Amino acid sequence: MGKTHFIKSTAVVGSFTALSRVLGLVRDVIMGSLFGTSLYMSAFVVAFTIPNLFRKLFGEGALSATFIPVFIESRHRDGDASAWTMAREVATMLLTALLILTAAGMLLLTAAMHWLDLGERAAMIMPLLRVMLPYAIFICLAALSMAVLNSYHHYAVPAATPCLLNLVLILAAVFICPRYAHSPEKQVWIFSWAVIAAGILQLAVQLPVLMKFGYRPGLSFRWNDPRVARMLTLMGPAALGLAVTQFNVLIDRMLATWIGDWAPAALFFSERLIYLPLGIFAVAMSTVLLPTFSGHMVQTDTERLKRTLNRALCNLLFVMIPAAVGLLVLARPIVEMIFQWKNFTARSTDLTVIALQFYAPGLVVFSLAKVFVPAFYARQDTRTPVRIGLYTVLLNLILNITFVLTWPLYLKHGGLALATVLAEAFYAIALAFILHRRIGSPGWRQIASSVALSAACTAMMALTVILVYSLLVIHPLFLPPGSRILLMMNVLVSIAAGMGVYFAAAAGLKSPELAYVLQVIRRRAQTSSENT
Secondary structure (H helix, E strand, O other): OOHHHHHHHHHHHHHHHHHHHHHHHHHHHHHHHHHOOOHHHHHHHHHHHHHHHHHHHHHOOHHHHHHHHHHHHHHHHHOHHHHHHHHHHHHHHHHHHHHHHHHHHHHHHHHHHHHOOOOHHHHHHHHHHHHHOOHHHHHHHHHHHHHHHHHOOOOHHHHHOOHHHHHHHHHHHHHOHHHHOOOHHHHHHHHHHHHHHHHHHHHHOOHHHHHHOOOOOOOOOOOOOHHHHHHHHHHHHHHHHHHHHHHHHHHHHHHHHHHOOOHHHHHHHHHHHHHHHHHHHHHHHHHHHHHHHHHHHHOOOHHHHHHHHHHHHHHHHHHHHHHHHHHHHOHHHHHHHHHOOOOOOHHHHHHHHHHHHHHOOHHHHHHHHHHHHHHHHHOOOOHHHHHHHHHHHHHHHHHHHHHHHHOOHHHHHHHHHHHHHHHHHHHHHHHHHHHHHHHOOOOHHHHHHHHHHHHHHHHHHHHHHHHHHHHHHHOOOOOOOOOHHHHHHHHHHHHHHHHHHHHHHHHHOOOHHHHHHHHHHHHHHHHHHHHO
């Protein structure tokens, strides 16, 4: 994949991911207006964490990360027909494992609900979890389908698929929830069943595209295929690493539930604002990087891998550094503008802002892992990220417990957010150090220079945002103080002014990243006009 194709593919994934994040934000605004930071919202958040854990383990996480390099290698060496045979074997194995795990989980939940004396919070969480648990089956198979299509460098449909979850939940909120306006308990059940419907749809829309590339429906229980065995050998450490990481997320949720009814919901809403820029660019880039890195390794071209890594890091940090600082300085007005409707009260805003301000620096370190981890997986090295991940989880757990036990009540959930950021920073630094030892420098001086330039531009941007927003608050333009429209105008004008200063400063300092992005945009526009 050439540089222009790489950026175009990232743009395709980023565009659909951005659409999904925007739809997700709309969904979250609706849910926030219905439930605020109440126990109903927290129960849904905690219950939905479990199917997402399965998705990370058996879907877009360990399985996809180990499947893509082996599938691409099989296509190159044995041909497409043989590779599709292997894919069918993996899909059958995945379906069998998920059916067993889901059935066992539902039986255990039913027994617990029947025999145990549950507290108010657990009694709310467990029934919702039992409803949503089968979502793991459909979303994991959908994630495997996405991995196959990404292996063919087809990114549009897989990238668009996550939008369906948000669309289904939005439609449920708009057309069904109003019938139960005075029963938040029934409304949260509606959302839970909508999750299942969305999972089925996410799998179904990909099947026609898979068939165009050669997929034929069917089951295959021939699991002694050496390619499957090799993939499982690689997957074991990766699944272990993701398991401890995801269980740590679950522990965070449980600790937040222990802090108070409001804490999981407050963390959730702050995370949504973090995942918006993270998903638009970092996740999109990671999706393209794994098959790209895998292609480099199949050709044993380490130099191209290092050049791609260098370009990915520079471009990523060029976006994420200002995004992190922007969220930090405008945390309160952004949360108030987006979420503070109906049942999402001023207190909900206060709690969410605390978590967001601790999470904001994490945008940079969260995104770094999205670049480094695919480089290890492409080299079919899943053990190293796992080993570092175990230390990271331990550090995160120690920090979580320390902050929860020592910080005041209203800051405890912020401590959970800070612990995650610090642990992920350790993870990213350790991966970078080990990768440097394995393949050599990807051009750290150039990357450091790019970071310094982006930081300088970001400092000018932050000062501009603070100044403009302060002036707009003191001197409101044409609108009565305290109005919702005025708040939106103040925030959007401040962001626009900050972005203008950032890009102007980058242009003035001759940022290579800005020049590179503009070059790709010009090429794309030229290609579009020629095709027209």
